[in-house]
Amino acid sequence: MHVGDLLQIEGLDLTHLWGGEKLLGRAISGVTATDLEDPTRFVRPGEIVLSGLVWWNEADGRARAERFVSALAQAGATALLAGEETHGSVPVDVVDYCRAHGIPLLAVSAHTTFRAITEAVYRRQWGDLNRGPADHFALPENVRGDLGRLVEQDTGADELLGRALAPFGTPPAYVLTSGGRTIARTASAPRLPAARAVESLRRRTGETLHVQAETTPYDAWHLHLPRSGGAPPRALHEIAEVIGRYRRHRHGKEAARRRAGQELIALIDLGGTDAGALANALASCGPLAEGPWRVVVTATGGRFTDSGGRFTDSGAEEALREALQHLPGTVFAAGTTMDAEAVAVVRAHAGEDSLRLAEPWPLLNGCRPRTPLYAGVSGLAGKPTGLHAALAQARYAIAAARHSSPTTGHVATIGELSSLEALLAGIPDDVRRAFSGTALGPLDGSESASHRTLLETLEVFLAHNCSWARTAAALHLHVNTSTTASNAYRHSPAATSPASTTNSTCTPPPSVPLTREAAPWPGVRRVPSYSIGQAARLLGVSSETVRRRADSGRLLMDREGPGNRAIDGVSLAAFAKERGAGAHPLPGRSAVTSVRNAFTGIVTRVTLDDIAAQVEVQSGPHRIVSLVTRESVEELGIQVGVTVTARVKSTNVHVDTPRCAAVQRMPDEVS
Numbered sequence: 001m002h003v004g005d006l007l008q009i010e011g012l013d014l015t016h017l018w019g020g021e022k023l024l025g026r027a028i029s030g031v032t033a034t035d036l037e038d039p040t041r042f043v044r045p046g047e048i049v050l051s052g053l054v055w056w057n058e059a060d061g062r063a064r065a066e067r068f069v070s071a072l073a074q075a076g077a078t079a080l081l082a083g084e085e086t087h088g089s090v091p092v093d094v095v096d097y098c099r100a101h102g103i104p105l106l107a108v109s110a111h112t113t114f115r116a117i118t119e120a121v122y123r124r125q126w127g128d129l130n131r132g133p134a135d136h137f138a139l140p141e142n143v144r145g146d147l148g149r150l151v152e153q154d155t156g157a158d159e160l161l162g163r164a165l166a167p168f169g170t171p172p173a174y175v176l177t178s179g180g181r182t183i184a185r186t187a188s189a190p191r192l193p194a195a196r197a198v199e200s201l202r203r204r205t206g207e208t209l210h211v212q213a214e215t216t217p218y219d220a221w222h223l224h225l226p227r228s229g230g231a232p233p234r235a236l237h238e239i240a241e242v243i244g245r246y247r248r249h250r251h252g253k254e255a256a257r258r259r260a261g262q263e264l265i266a267l268i269d270l271g272g273t274d275a276g277a278l279a280n281a282l283a284s285c286g287p288l289a290e291g292p293w294r295v296v297v298t299a300t301g302g303r304f305t306d307s308g309g310r311f312t313d314s315g316a317e318e319a320l321r322e323a324l325q326h327l328p329g330t331v332f333a334a335g336t337t338m339d340a341e342a343v344a345v346v347r348a349h350a351g352e353d354s355l356r357l358a359e360p361w362p363l364l365n366g367c368r369p370r371t372p373l374y375a376g377v378s379g380l381a382g383k384p385t386g387l388h389a390a391l392a393q394a395r396y397a398i399a400a401a402r403h404s405s406p407t408t409g410h411v412a413t414i415g416e417l418s419s420l421e422a423l424l425a426g427i428p429d430d431v432r433r434a435f436s437g438t439a440l441g442p443l444d445g446s447e448s449a450s451h452r453t454l455l456e457t458l459e460v461f462l463a464h465n466c467s468w469a470r471t472a473a474a475l476h477l478h479v480n481t482s483t484t485a486s487n488a489y490r491h492s493p494a495a496t497s498p499a500s501t502t503n504s505t506c507t508p509p510p511s512v513p514l515t516r517e518a519a520p521w522p523g524v525r526r527v528p529s530y531s532i533g534q535a536a537r538l539l540g541v542s543s544e545t546v547r548r549r550a551d552s553g554r555l556l557m558d559r560e561g562p563g564n565r566a567i568d569g570v571s572l573a574a575f576a577k578e579r580g581a582g583a584h585p586l587p588g589r590s591a592v593t594s595v596r597n598a599f600t601g602i603v604t605r606v607t608l609d610d611i612a613a614q615v616e617v618q619s620g621p622h623r624i625v626s627l628v629t630r631e632s633v634e635e636l637g638i639q640v641g642v643t644v645t646a647r648v649k650s651t652n653v654h655v656d657t658p659r660c661a662a663v664q665r666m667p668d669e670v671s
Contacts (some may be wrong), residue, residue, distance in 0.1 A: 001028045001124045003048065003079045003104050006257040009120050013112050014081070017095055026078045026104065028239075031118045031212045034220075035315070037064055037370055038071050041202060042220065044211060045076030048121070050114045050214075052083040054315075055370075056091055064588035065093035072212030073101040081117060085110035115214035115248075122212060122244065138235035143167055147242045151249050157184030160246055164239040171230030175211070175243055176201060176221045179322050180361045184243075185369040186512040189226075194326060198363050200224060206231075209240040213247045214313035221247060221320045257333075260284040265335030265343045268295070271388045278384035288347050294355060295378040295390040296320065297398045298342040300371050316342035319364050319373055324362035343394075345387065348380055353460035357411045374401045375410035452555055528642060538602050538643070539576055539622030549575065569602070569641030576618040599624055599646040606639055617646050 001305035004024035007014055016024075029046030030035065035054040036042065043049055056064055072080060080103050082090045090107050098105040108117065124577035135488055139147075143164070161184040162170055172189035178201070180194030192200075201208060207228050211221035223240045225231070232240070264281040265275045283289040298320040299610045303441055317334055320342045324332050334344040346355060355377055365373050376398030378390035393414040464470035469600050535555070536543045546567065550557040601619030613633040617624040638644060 001121060002026060003028060003106075003123065006048075006081075006106065006117070006120070009124075011112075012117060012120060013109045014117075015109070017082075017090060017105040017107050018099050019079070019106075020434075021283060023079075023102065023104040028121060030210070031121050032077075032210055033114050033213075033215055034217060034362065036368055037068055038219050040071045040075050040435070041204070042212060042217075043072060043075035043077050046067070046078055047210075048079045048081055049077045050081050050083070050108070050117060052086050052114075053091070053094065054086060054646065056087065056094065061091055062206045065091065065097045065134060069097040069101050069103055071093065071123055072103055076447055077103065078645065079104040079106065081106045081108050082500055083108045083110075084113070094472075105561065113214065118212055118214055119248070122241065138232045139238050139269065140163070140589040144238075148245075151242065151246045154249075154253070157243075158186075158445055160184065160242070161239075162186050164242060165231060167268070168231040168235065172226055174224045174226075176222050176224050177223070177322060178217060178367045179326065181322065181326055181360075183221060194363055197224075198366065199225065202366075206230075207236060209236055211240050211247065215249075216318045218319040218363070218364055220317050257285070258335075261333030261431040262335035264288075264333050264345060265337065268345070268387045268391055268600060269337045269343070273388075275383070275385050282345075282384060285345075287331045288333050289383070290347070292348045292382045293387060293390070294346045294348050294380060295387060295394045296344045296346060296355065296392040297391070298323075298344075298373070298375045299340070300368070300373050315368070316340070316373075319367075320344050320663040323357055323360045323364055323375070324355075327356060330355075341395075343391065354415065361409060361411050372405070374398050374405075375411040376401055377413040379414045392602060421455065459620050528569045530572055531566060535567040535572055538572070538600070538620075565660060573604045573618070573641045576602050577616075577623075579618075579621070588652050596649055599648075600643065601646065603638055603640050603644055604641050606633060608633065613645075619646065 002024065003019070003026050004021075005028075006012060007016055007024075027046060028048050030048075031050060032039070032043050033050040034042050035052050037055040039049065039051075045626055051068075053066060069080070080094075082094060082105065084107055085092060090105070095105060118196055143166070147160065147164055150163060157175060161173060163173060165173055165186060170186050170188060173186045174189055174192060174197070175184040176192075176197045178198075180192075180197035182192055182194075182197065185192070186287075186344070187205060200206070201222055201224065206224065206226040207230070208225075209223045211223060212540055213221065215221070221243065223236065223243060225236070227544060238625065260281070264278075264285055267278060267281050279289070298316050300316050300319070303400065308607060317336050321334050321344075324330050324334075324344060324346065329349070331347040332344045333343065336342055351382050357375055357377065361373070361375065376394040376396065378393035378397065381387050381390040386518045396414040396417065397414050399419055401410040404410060404412065457471070460466075460474050461471045464474060530538070532546050532550075536546045539546065546555065549555045550565075555575055556568040558567055599619040599622060601617040601622070601624065604614040604617060604618045604623075605614075607614040610631055613630045615626045615628060615633065615638060617626070626646060632638075636644075
């Protein structure tokens with residue numbers, strides 16, 4: 001059969017793009033389907049190559065086209081048949097480089113499948129052989145007849161391979177997938193681990209022939225003999241053709257099961273399906289009827305839209321099927337969603353913690369090194385109605401896999417989402433950009449020192465999974481100081497700007513106020529700032545000391561209008577508390593002291609209960625603790641960073657001297 005013969009086959013609807021009469025007269029020895037950017041190791045001399053051109057894109061299309069076509073020329077390919085479905089037409093870059101390297105080019109219309117072309121070539125080649133004399137075959141005539149009957153009788157692949165090689169002493173031989181899974185082996189061939197199988201295929205040790213069928217880089221089959229000379233080359237080609245027939249026959253037998261799997265995935269993706277319909281769909285998939293189940297989502301880094309505007313992800317479903325078949329005894333049904341996600345529902349084994357997809361995944365990634373392969377695995381779903389939620393979990397997990405490994409394929413399980421960063425990875429990019437721009441944009445664009453500090457605090461808060469206690473420890477602050485920073489954000493320009501309330505495409509949670517009047521509780525005022533003189537009087541130090549502390553970073557200082565420097569109230573409260581720690585006089589260590597009746601200071605901590613409240617005040621070196629009602633705190637607007645006066649009833653004022661055995665502290669009253 002020759003390249004030009006393909007143009008004469010009715011129903012294929014092929015278009016001749018380039019190649020003269022001499023090139024169209026090239027003989028065809030076989031067919032290889034590939035979308036690898038570098039297909040050298042899979043293409044054999046004399047083969048035509050079918051490609052959907054998934055590897056091509058507009059950004060660097062010429063460089064990719066040159067690599068692909070030059071690889072075909074180097075491997076001795078007879079012609080390139082390029083699919084039009086992916087890009088609407090065959091790119092000019094591909095035509096140019098086929099002309100430069102002397103590769104005949106035919107276009108395959110969107111309604112023609114690669115399987116139809118493969119079967120047409122197969123039928124023509126076998127017809128030519130059957131019309132020729134018997135000595136054109138390397139396999140004996142009775143063996144060829146037996147193999148044909150075995151294929152039709154659904155004989156196992158091991159027996160088929162052994163019978164095919166029996167005339168040559170049944171040497172060790174395998175049928176292997178690109179990912180290293182063993183489809184069949186002869187009795188004399190030892191078990192071959194998947195990693196070693198992949199290594200043997202890539203190193204091309206012994207003799208390896210590609211089995212002709214419509215495949216992807218992930219699930220292609222290969223006839224492999226570890227030692228050369230086990231059978232005549234022509235006989236091996238004939239055996240590979242028989243195995244190709246076996247695979248196509250098996251694929252046809254599995255069509256109904258695949259349709260049932262696709263229907264199940266469509267129902268799960270839709271959501272809101274009643275339990276009865278889901279149970280029936282599961283039952284139609286055979287052993288999958290009984291749970292519990294896990295959901296797995298797979299996608300590659302090569303998703304695009306086809307000429308009809310539909311999403312497609314070349315090879316994702318085949319990669320997922322191949323990975324699951326690496327796991328012995330795994331029962332599953334697979335299909336593809338409208339968003340081109342490959343989805344599988346997998347029946348979980350008793351006592352199984354998770355799917356062991358991490359074992360075959362690197363082998364499958366190696367089939368298309370430049371296209372990362374990702375997977376997300378859900379938790380267990382005990383009821384059919386829980387499968388839609390499990391699908392959502394798997395989608396979050398695959399988003400985390402993409403986020404953690406943007407250039408290398410990765411598998412993530414829902415159990416690995418133990419950090420806020422991993423969880424947020426599942427939020428769509430457009431939503432995150434909208435929220436970031438409207439909620440944090442005004443802070444990010446501000447030159448205010450307090451705004452920059454607030455952003456840094458928020459970053460630490462997110463890095464510590466939204467725990468204010470751990471945030472405070474990381475920033476070396478009291479926990480109330482860090483929580484006050486969150487209140488400061490609620491009243492910042494980021495939360496009160498028109499952009500955050502009118503232009504946002506996503507709505508922040510109701511717990512985050514968006515107006516200047518909003519507050520943690522009714523009546524609370526904004527956190528104040530203090531002049532340098534006011535701060536000095538509150539701390540009981542000189543103004544120059546305050547300036548030095550601010551310049552060293554111990555106090556946060558900003559400007560309020562031209563030339564007016566102000567000390568942030570939250571920062572001042574934290575410093576006052578730190579400075580006052582341990583400053584109370586102890587018997588025998590200080591001079592005679594007398595507590596005054598009124599203490600003006602800054603609030604360093606407020607602890608609220610349902611009815612009562614505890615207020616801590618730092619007045620110079622003195623720390624005063626008061627127990628009052630919650631109502632009083634809310635009415636007075638007391639919060640960390642505001643100025644208050646603590647008053648002590650005169651009947652409870654005690655005078656201590658160095659001879660006193662102890663210092664008695666009484667409850668204070670706040671006004």
